[in-house]
Structures are given as structure tokens and as C-alpha cells.
Amino acid sequence: MSEMATHGAHPPGFAHQFEDMTQQREAGSLGMWVFLVTEILFFGGMFTAYIVYRALHYESFVTGSHLLEVKFGATNTAVLICSSFTMAMAIRSAQAGKRKGQIIFWLILTMIFGALFLGLKFNFEWRHDYIEHIVPGFGFRYRPEWGALGPEVQMFMCFYFFMTGLHALHMIVGLGILTVLVIMTARNKFSPKYFAPLEISGLYWHFVDIVWIYLFALLYLIGGRY
Amino acid sequence: MSDHSEQAGHGVHIVPVRTYVLVFIALMIGTALTTAAAYVDMGPWNTPVALAIATAKLMLVVLFFMHVKYAAGLTRIAILAGFFWLGIMVALTCSDELTRHWEIIPKGWGGMIVPFLHHLLF
Numbered sequence: 001m002s003e004m005a006t007h008g009a010h011p012p013g014f015a016h017q018f019e020d021m022t023q024q025r026e027a028g029s030l031g032m033w034v035f036l037v038t039e040i041l042f043f044g045g046m047f048t049a050y051i052v053y054r055a056l057h058y059e060s061f062v063t064g065s066h067l068l069e070v071k072f073g074a075t076n077t078a079v080l081i082c083s084s085f086t087m088a089m090a091i092r093s094a095q096a097g098k099r100k101g102q103i104i105f106w107l108i109l110t111m112i113f114g115a116l117f118l119g120l121k122f123n124f125e126w127r128h129d130y131i132e133h134i135v136p137g138f139g140f141r142y143r144p145e146w147g148a149l150g151p152e153v154q155m156f157m158c159f160y161f162f163m164t165g166l167h168a169l170h171m172i173v174g175l176g177i178l179t180v181l182v183i184m185t186a187r188n189k190f191s192p193k194y195f196a197p198l199e200i201s202g203l204y205w206h207f208v209d210i211v212w213i214y215l216f217a218l219l220y221l222i223g224g225r226y
Numbered sequence: 227m228s229d230h231s232e233q234a235g236h237g238v239h240i241v242p243v244r245t246y247v248l249v250f251i252a253l254m255i256g257t258a259l260t261t262a263a264a265y266v267d268m269g270p271w272n273t274p275v276a277l278a279i280a281t282a283k284l285m286l287v288v289l290f291f292m293h294v295k296y297a298a299g300l301t302r303i304a305i306l307a308g309f310f311w312l313g314i315m316v317a318l319t320c321s322d323e324l325t326r327h328w329e330i331i332p333k334g335w336g337g338m339i340v341p342f343l344h345h346l347l348f
Contacts (some may be wrong), residue, residue, distance in 0.1 A: 025238070026298045033301050037308030044312040051316060052323045074261045078254060085250040088241075088291045095240045192238070199293075206291045210284050216257075217280040221264040224272040 013194030021193060032200045036207050043211055046166070050159050050218065057156075060149040062223030064156025067134050072125040073220035076117050077212060083113030084209045091202045094185075094195040103185045103198075110205070111178045118171055121164070129157075136161065160219050167215060170208045177201045239296040249290045256283045 010016065018024035054061045090106035126135070133141040136158050142150035181201055184190065190198060260279040268275060289295040294302060 026301065029293075029297060030301045030304060033304050033308075037304060037311075040308045040312055041315065044315055048316050048319050052319060055320070055324055070261060070264065074257060077257045081250065081253045081257065084253075084287060084291050085246060088246050089243070092240060092243070092246070095238055203292055206287050209291075210287055213280050213283050213287075217260060217276040221260065221276045222273055224267060225264040226267045 011193050012191065013189075013196065025196060025199070028196045028200055029203070032203045036203060039207060043163075043166070046159070046163050047214070047218070050163070053155065053159070054218075054222065057149075057152040058223070060146075060152030061156045063146060063149060064153045064160070065219060065222050066225070067129075067132065067153075067157070068160065068220050069125065069128065070220050070225060072120060072128070073216045076120055076125075077216045079113050079117045079120065080209045080212050083110050083117070084206050086110040086113060087202050087205045090181075091195065091198045094190045094198050095192055097192040100185050100188065100190075103190065104182055107178055107182050107185065111175055111182075114171055114175050114178070118168060118175075121168055163215055163219065167208065167211055170211070174201075174205050174208055177204065239293070241290060241293070241296075245290060249286050252286055253283055256286075 011021065014021060015024060018027065086106050086109040090103055090110060093103045093106055129135050130138060133139050134157050136154050140154055140157070142154075146153050178201070181198060184197060256279050260276055263275050263279070264272065266272075288305070294305065
């Protein structure tokens with residue numbers, strides 16, 4: 001058989017350096033996880049700094065944590081879990097060979113939940129923080145009840161904005177990726193044999209969800225609310 | 227065709243919708259639980275409980291939504307290595323930063339031993 005003929009027999013999306021589709025899929029998944037491991041350590045650097053400073057300035061960090069509204073954090077956690085579910089369903093639809101309209105439906109739903117998360121964060125939560133004068137660098141004001149703890153409370157707010165800000169940036173990137181996926185789906189790029197971009201992007205989206213699960217627990221709920 | 231037997235070619239494991247829905251419900255319950263737990267005074271246990279629930283949610287997302295339950299062994303080892311390295315970073319940083327104010331020799335050994343012997347002997 002000539003090389004041309006072998007090439008012609010390749011299923012769509014199959015890269016010829018791989019033995020078969022299973023090997024290609026596993027290699028793609030492993031590659032994405034290696035990237036996500038760097039992301040774990042990237043966010044991990046901030047989590048480590050947060051753990052250390054929280055241990056050193058526990059009382060100030062509890063005071064800072066109580067400035068945040070649990071209702072915003074909890075609502076956004078629920079919204080992100082919904083988006084993870086719809087993302088998983090989008091990938092499943094492609095795997096099961098459902099109509100492309102169904103895949104696009106789940107992807108768009110994922111984007112709506114993602115946008116809802118960002119909308120709640122920017123438009124309600126950060127706006128609320130700005131009005132309360134607890135955004136460092138944007139009219140931050142020490143409150144008399146904090147006493148000498150003021151600068152450390154401000155440091156907590158810096159952690160809060162850097163960590164949630166970087167998370168929000170990942171969400172924005174995720175929305176861009178989802179847009180590309182919708183276009184690719186519309187152009188019939190995916191089939192039950194080839195759905196790697198969906199699977200890989202799903203890993204990214206779920207990872208961002210996991211980061212938020214920890215941010216919610218560590219930033220909003222530390223020291224209790226009683 | 228039952229949900230369980232749904233299997234595309236090339237060894238793709240298709241997770242049943244039922245599993246995804248159950249995981250989704252469990253994650254929602256976990257979120258409600260962790261939020262409610264923050265309003266209960268558990269003394270020093272509030273943070274460990276919050277982190278335990280967060281970790282349970284992480285396991286659900288990783289195993290089912292991210293398909294790691296059905297992934298190749300190599301992928302699982304890479305993931306475990308990632309979390310292990312995160313553990314190294316946290317543990318060694320804490321062992322440095324949080325022990326700096328410890329006195330190496332509290333009050334001087336002599337200052338402790340003499341009163342101690344005095345206490346034992348007299």
C-alpha cells in the first residue's frame with residue numbers, strides 16, 4: 001500500500017505520529033494535565049503565600065474575610081458548578097455522536113453560566129467592595145474598629161483581589177476558548193472518534209472551577225461566620 | 227440501549243448522564259453544606275471542615291467531570307505528582323516561615339536545667 005493510500009485511510013483529526021486514536025487521545029489528555037499541573041503550582045504559589053500570612057496574621061485575615069459577602073461567593077460557586085456540569089454534557093454529546101445543535105446548546109449554556117459568574121463578580125461583588133472602600137489602591141479606607149490591624153486587613157484584601165482577579169482572568173480566557181469550540185462544532189469538526197479540543201478545553205474549564213471551590217472556602221469562610 | 231452500555235469506538239468511555247447529574251447534585255449539596263458549616267461555631271474545626279468539603283468536591287470534579295476515573299495510569303501519576311509538588315511547596319515554605327520566631331535555645335539550657343534540678347532535689 002502506498003503512503004498516500006495509508007494517509008487517505010486516516011480518520012479525521014488523526015495525527016499520523018500516533019499508533020491509533022486511543023494513544024492520541026491519551027497523549028493529548030496527559031499533555032493538558034501537565035499544563036494543568038503548572039497551573040496548580042502557579043495558583044499554588046499564591047495559596048502558599050496566603051496560608052503563611054493567614055497563619056501569621058490570623059485575626060486580621062478573619063476581619064478581612066468578614067468584609068466579603070458570603071452570598072456572592074456561594075452564588076458564584078453554584079453558578080460555576082452548573083457551568084462545569086453543562087461543559088461535561090457538551091463533551092458527552094460529542095462522544096455519543098449527538099446532533100451538533102445539542103453540543104452547541106451545552107457549550108452556549110456553559111458560556112452563559114461563565115458570563116453570569118463574571119457579571120456577578122464585576123457588577124455586584126467588586127462594585128460593592130468599591131463602595132465599601134475595601135479595594136486596595138482604589139479609595140481603600142482604614143476603619144477605626146480595626147485598630148492597629150488596618151494594614152494587615154488591607155493585605156488580606158490584596159490577596160483576595162489578586163487571587164480572584166487571576167481566577168477571573170482564567171474565566172475570560174475560558175470564554176474565548178468556548179467561543180472557538182462553538183465555531184469548530186458548527187463547522188462539523190467533531191465526531192465520536194475525534195473530540196480532543198472539547199475534552200482538553202473541558203479539563204481547563206473544570207480546573208478553573210476547582211480553583212474557585214478552594215478560593216471560596218479559603219477567602220470567604222475562614223474563621224467562621226458565626 | 228442502556229446508558230451503561232453506550233460505548234463509542236476506540237475505547238472512549240462515555241459517562242452516563244445519571245452519573246453527571248448525581249455528581250452535580252453532590253457538588254451543590256457540598257456547596258450548601260460548606261456555607262452552612264461556616265455559620266456553626268466548631269472552634270478550631272471550621273477551617274479543617276471547610277477544606278475537607280472542598281477537597282471532596284475536588285475529587286468529584288477530577289474523577290468524574292475530568293474523566294480521571296477512566297484515564298490512563300500515566301495521566302494519574304502526572305496529576306498525583308503535581309499535587310505532591312504542591313505539598314512540598316506548602317510544607318517546606320511553612321516549615322521555614324512559621325518557625326522563624328521560635329527560639330533555638332529557650333532562655334538558655336543552663337537557665338532551665340538548674341531550676342529543674344533544684345525542683346527535683348529540694
